[in-house]
Amino acid sequence: MDLYQHFRKEEYPFIDQVLSWRDEVTTRYERKVIDFLHPREQKIFEMIIGNDEELQLAFFGGWESAERKRAVLAPFYEEINESSFEVELLQAKFPQKFVSIEHPDVLGAFLSAGIKRKKIGDIVIHNDTIQILVAKDITTYLITNVTSVKKAGVIFDRVSMSERMPSQDTWQSRMATCASLRLDVIIKEMYQMSRQQALNVIKKGLVKVNFQAIDQPSFILEEDDLISIRGKGRSRITELHGLTKKDRIRITFEKLL
Known part of the structure; x- marks a missing residue:
């Protein structure tokens, strides 16, 4: 059976990468540490490795509900623990009284410093404190190159995972x-907007699925897909339950408040 038929065409390059990692670990008998993956990539990874008795696959993202996680693919006999993922938790303070900092501000500061997105995990901001998990x-x-976020001076330091x-x-x-799993239909339901409004935000390039811009209303969504609309937040399909008696698809989804 062709492995690729179970996935979207745009996912083929990642599938090729997973197969390459599998071959590398199997041939060299050495573990492989993979940079941060988003939920869809994690699912693809798990589906491909499956029940391979010669290998073990583990993920770690710092927080129990972490979205982005690093992966370790290793021979079945190796021990995998937190240190295996080669990550560190960084923390910085900012003057909350004078500036409001949100996730996009922190991410933008990191990317502007030339840091690749795959090297950065989840970001947590609470009051005047920023924490971020990084490779x-x-x-x-x-630490040397990111010294400001949204014009606020910051100093990032390593802190223990226990903090x-x-x-x-x-x-x-x-x-x-x-009625279907088309992108426009799902957006209409999730974001409580008209079908025409859903079509408009898609055609304007405001919609991303699994962090990739999608401008096709007919794009078919799957379980665990993460959807974001600029200015309207994020949501994700958590489970597909099959058809109702009227042949409609029953789904469970979540929205980020």
Whole structure:
């Protein structure tokens, strides 16, 4: 059976990468540490590795509900623990009285310093404190080169994982029935807008699925897909329950409050 038929065409390059990692670990008998993956990539990784008795796959993102996680693919006999993922938790303070800092501000500061997105995990901001999980190999560069966020001077330092602040993200779960899994249909339901409004935000390039811009209303969504609309927040399909008696698709989805 062709492995690729189970996935979207735009996911083929990542599938090729996973197969390459699998071959590398199997041939060299050495673990492989993979940079941060978003939920869809994590799911693809798990589906491909499956029940391979010669390998073990583990993920770690710092927080229990972390969205982006690093992966370790290793021979079945190796021990995998937190240190295996080669990550560090960084923290910085900012003058909350004078500036309001949100996730996009922090991410933008990191990307502007030339840091690749795949090297950065989840970001947690609470009151005047920023915490972010990063790949260990960029920590020194990051501390040296990211000294401001949204014009506020900051100093990032390493802190123990035991000092993690609780994630401030709150997801609200709902059930719904839809005529199909087309992007425009799902957006209409999730964001409580008209079909025409859904079409407009898609055609204007305001919609991303799994962090990739999608401008096709007919794009078919799947379980665990993450949807974001600029200015309207994020949502995700958590479970597909099959068809109702009227042949509508019953889904469970979550929206980030």
